[in-house]
Amino acid sequence: xxxxxxxxxxxxxxxxxxxxxxxxxxxxxxxxxxxxxxxxxxxxxxxxxxxxxxxxxxxxxxxxxxxxxxxxxxxxxxxxxxxxxxxxxxxxxxxxxxxxxxxxxxxxxxxxxxxxxxxxxxxxxxxxxxxxxxxxxxxxxxxxxxxxxxxxxxxxxxxxxxxxxxxxxxxxxxxxxxxxxxxxxxxxxxxxxxxxxxxxxxxxxxxxxxxxxxxxxxxxxxxxxxxxxxxxxxxxxxxxxxxxxxxxxxxxxxxxxxxxxxxxxxxxxxxxxxxxxxxxxxxxxxxxxxxxxxxxxxxxxxxxxxxxxxxxxxxxxxxxxxxxxxxxxxxxxxxxxxxxxxxxxxxxxxxxxxxxxxxxxxxxxxx
Amino acid sequence: xxxxxxxxxxxxxxxxxxxxxxxxxxxxxxxxxxxxxxxxxxxxxxxxxxxxxxxxxxxxxxxxxxxxxxxxxxxxxxxxxxxxxxxxxxxxxxxxxxxxxxxxxxxxxxxxxxxxxxxxxxxxxxxxxxxxxxxxxxxxxxxxxxxxxxxxxxxxxxxxxxxxxxxxxxxxxxxxxxxxxxxxxxxxxxxxxxxxxxxxxxxxxxxxxxxxxxxxxxxxxxxxxxxxxxxxxxxxxxxxxxxxxxxxxxxxxxxxxxxxxxx
Numbered sequence: 250x251x252x253x254x255x256x257x258x259x260x261x262x263x264x265x266x267x268x269x270x271x272x273x274x275x276x277x278x279x280x281x282x283x284x285x286x287x288x289x290x291x292x293x294x295x296x297x298x299x300x301x302x303x304x305x306x307x308x309x310x311x312x313x314x315x316x317x318x319x320x321x322x323x324x325x326x327x328x329x330x331x332x333x334x335x336x337x338x339x340x341x342x343x344x345x346x347x348x349x350x351x352x353x354x355x356x357x358x359x360x361x362x363x364x365x366x367x368x369x370x371x372x373x374x375x376x377x378x379x380x381x382x383x384x385x386x387x388x389x390x391x392x393x394x395x396x397x398x399x400x401x402x403x404x405x406x407x408x409x410x411x412x413x414x415x416x417x418x419x420x421x422x423x424x425x426x427x428x429x430x431x432x433x434x435x436x437x438x439x440x441x442x443x444x445x446x447x448x449x450x451x452x453x454x455x456x457x458x459x460x461x462x463x464x465x466x467x468x469x470x471x472x473x474x475x476x477x478x479x480x481x482x483x484x485x486x487x488x489x490x491x492x493x494x495x496x497x498x499x500x501x502x503x504x505x506x507x508x509x510x511x512x513x514x515x516x517x518x519x520x521x522x523x524x525x526x527x528x529x530x531x532x533x534x535x536x537x538x539x540x541x542x543x544x545x546x547x548x549x550x551x552x553x554x555x556x557x558x559x560x561x562x563x564x565x566x567x568x569x570x571x572x573x574x575x576x577x578x579x580x581x582x583x584x585x586x587x588x589x590x591x592x593x594x595x596x597x598x599x600x601x602x603x604x605x606x607x608x609x610x611x612x613x614x615x616x
Numbered sequence: 617x618x619x620x621x622x623x624x625x626x627x628x629x630x631x632x633x634x635x636x637x638x639x640x641x642x643x644x645x646x647x648x649x650x651x652x653x654x655x656x657x658x659x660x661x662x663x664x665x666x667x668x669x670x671x672x673x674x675x676x677x678x679x680x681x682x683x684x685x686x687x688x689x690x691x692x693x694x695x696x697x698x699x700x701x702x703x704x705x706x707x708x709x710x711x712x713x714x715x716x717x718x719x720x721x722x723x724x725x726x727x728x729x730x731x732x733x734x735x736x737x738x739x740x741x742x743x744x745x746x747x748x749x750x751x752x753x754x755x756x757x758x759x760x761x762x763x764x765x766x767x768x769x770x771x772x773x774x775x776x777x778x779x780x781x782x783x784x785x786x787x788x789x790x791x792x793x794x795x796x797x798x799x800x801x802x803x804x805x806x807x808x809x810x811x812x813x814x815x816x817x818x819x820x821x822x823x824x825x826x827x828x829x830x831x832x833x834x835x836x837x838x839x840x841x842x843x844x845x846x847x848x849x850x851x852x853x854x855x856x857x858x859x860x861x862x863x864x865x866x867x868x869x870x871x872x873x874x875x876x877x878x879x
Contacts, residue, residue: 268811269774270792275703279779279789339774339789339812346753346773357752357777418746418869419783495720572785573712574719577702 250594250601257591260584261336269339271584277571278579280337280564282589287333289439289560290596291410292432294326294367296440298403299470300463305396311462314611315448318459320375321603322444323403327368329596336588356412363406370399375603383610407432414567422500423567425488431481432559437474439555441467442548449545451604457611468544472532475551479525482558500566503576511576514565517557524554658827662845664743664763665819666853666874667833668862669736670840677838678734686736687711688800689835693820695808697790697797706788708817709738709832718865730879736841738832739786739817740865740873741765747778747787756814762845763874764819772813779814783869787816819843846874 264271274281300319303309335341352358374395381388411429414420425431445467448459489497502508504518531537531547538544570576581589677683690696690709699705715722717735745765748758755771756778758764779787793811802808806822809815820830828834833841844851853876856862862876 268790268792270704272791274791276705276779276788277703277785279776334775337775339776339814340772340810343753343771343773346755346771350753350771352752352754355750355752355777357750357775361752413777414780417750417781417783418871419866420780568780572719572783573716575716 250598253594254591254598257588257594260587260591263584264336264588265341269337271582273579273581273585275577275579277575277577278565278568280568281579282561282581282585283333283337285560285564286589286592287330287337288410288432288564289556290326290330290333291364291407292436292555292559293440293443294323294330295403295407295433296436296444297323297371298400299437299441300444300467301396301403302400303466306400309466311460311466315444315459315463315467317375317379317607317611318447318451318604319444320371320378321607322440322447322600323371324368324375324603325596325600327364327371327406328599329592330364331368332592332595333589336592356409356416360406360409360413363402363409367399367402367406370395370402374399379607379610382614385614404433407436414564419572420567421496422563425485427481427484431478431485434474434478434481435555435559438471438478439552439559441471441474442551442555445471445548446545446552447600447604449541451608455608455612456615457608464544465539468532468538468547471548471551472529472538475525475529475532478555479529499570503569504562504566508570508576511569511578513578513580514562518562521554521557521562524550524557528554656826660824660827660829662762662851663847664845664874665741665824666844666846666857666876667738667819667830668842668853668856668876668878670842670878671733671735672879673838673840674736674836675733677840683838685835685837686832686841689831690817690820692800693803693823693831694806694818695798695800695803696815697794698799699792699794699797704789704791706790706794706815708788708815709736711735712737718863735877737784737786737865738875739765739819740784740871740875741817741819743872743874744870746781746783746871750777750781752777759821762824764821765816766818766821767815769807769809769813769815774812774814776814783866783871784873787814789814 272281272283297319300312300316304312304316335344338344347358347361374392377392378388408429411432414423415425415428417423445464448464452458486501489501499508503512504514506512507515528547528550531543531550538547565579569578674683687707687709691698691707694708696708697706711734714730714733714735717737722731741764743763745756745758747756748765751757752775753771753773755768755773757766757768759766774789776789779789790809790811790813794809798808820828820832823830830841830843833843842852842856844853846854846857848854856878857876860878862878864873864876867873
């Protein structure tokens with residue numbers, strides 16, 4: 250992981266020297282792989298609420314053991330989100346201008362507020378609850394309101410991120426009222442899927458067992474979220490193609506069939522569909538959902554299908570065709586991918602450290 | 617004094633947050649009665665600057681000779697670099713075909729057969745500009761006194777949200793250092809840009825301040841470009857707009873462009 254971080258950092262220095270010209274982005278596709286990763290990871294961060302909410306509001310006791318894993322996953326994801334924003338900036342040294350000249354009419358300003366707030370909340374909650382657990386006492390009372398606050402806050406980070414896109418005139422693929430709903434649904438599928446995979450890893454490498462019931466409950470959440478998510482994609486397809494309005498159809502046509510021979514994303518979008526169907530088949534059937542091996546496959550399929558849909562197709566296709574109805578395609582370059590990989594590696598490094606702390610506390614209190 | 621590393625970190629964290637209040641304190645303390653800028657008495661003034669592009673006049677001249685006078689004039693005055701890739705080109709004013717400038721309005725059996733005809737495109741200086749709405753630092757702003765959508769190249773952080781927000785593709789980003797690509801004679805009165813910021817047409821705000829018309833308008837020998845204050849009933853643009861059939865780009869989006877076209 251450190252090697253990947255190093256490679257990513259070296260690539261970033263290269264970008265810092267040459268400018269964003271080293272990426273595949275252009276005048277027409279002005280946001281690319283970085284912002285797409287950012288968007289996807291906001292979802293993963295928000296999905297921590299799927300363990301926190303049932304545990305604290307519905308008293309679902311089985312989640313008690315893994316809430317900390319969810320919260321720490323959120324911290325690592327928000328860290329990656331912020332890094333992806335920074336590497337995307339043309340003038341990263343001026344980042345603080347967002348604070349120096351606060352602009353409430355910009356959704357990006359609010360995104361900065363909610364993301365940093367969410368990071369702060371999860372750090373505070375995760376740390377205090379874990380510390381209390383270690384000392385064998387109940388966490389301090391002032392933490393409780395923060396926990397309740399973190400629930401709507403999680404929803405807010407992904408809603409605001411959806412508003413980044415859904416409020417732009419002239420970007421028809423994004424201009425849809427169900428954008429935030431779509432974002433949340435896909436987040437609640439991909440995030441918990443990652444959490445299940447991580448739980449299996451934790452169980453394998455430490456003495457801490459997140460518990461079979463917790464994983465079973467999570468897999469049910471993924472099943473519903475996945476169904477709703479695909480339903481939403483279907484709604485978009487219906488509205489576009491039944492209305493027959495060209496600007497509404499074009500991005501979808503580009504994504505799934507290609508227009509006039511331009512179709513770099515077509516194989517990825519069909520892979521998304523295939524993986525999504527595989528995931529659904531394995532998740533809906535209770536036998537395969539409860540079996541560890543097939544559940545792992547289902548989670549991998551869920552995670553990657555949602556990544557293809559949101560972490561690739563959604564952001565890029567919003568720019569194609571461009572405002573002049575011209576087809577200017579985009580592919581990330583090698584240094585761009587290296588930087589992205591470096592950010593992911595940094596996120597997983599943070600995650601590993603946090604999980605190490607969490608699991609050693611859990612092991613300590615168990616013995 | 618005994619300070620644990622933990623409480624030290626906590627205290628310094630709180631102090632760092634407190635620093636955020638500093639610029640506000642400075643603002644309160646340093647009030648002054650001195651004027652912030654001195655205005656040129658010859659400056660042109662208007663409530664909402666607007667432009668009318670008469671494409672017929674432009675095409676007529678084009679029949680005699682190929683003409684890029686307006687583009688050249690603008691790009692010279694503003695030190696616009698000439699980067700030869702579709703990916704990274706910087707343009708303030710340029711031409712594109714009818715079906716690209718007015719997508720969705722082309723018709724196979726159009727009487728005037730406009731498809732394929734070149735149209736001039738530039739920033740529309742919208743009355744309701746989405747780029748200004750989305751900018752997180754107010755680096756792009758609509759000037760209250762005359763409606764020009766302007767940019768502060770020194771505040772822009774290069775997030776390119778304005779490029780996603782603009783439905784007219786009027787904005788260019790400096791993906792690389794533009795200085796080596798300035799092929800025209802350097803105009804020392806206008807700043808060159810750095811790598812990493814967005815730029816676009818500014819309706820020649822710096823020329824209006826000196827009492828000059830925009831460079832493109834001044835350079836057009838065909839008289840195809842008219843410029844004036846739309847709010848003034850006697851202005852040239854207001855007279856044209858109220859007496860001719862004009863078109864605006866993507867009017868359905870509610871941005872209220874201030875560049876009008878006659879065909």
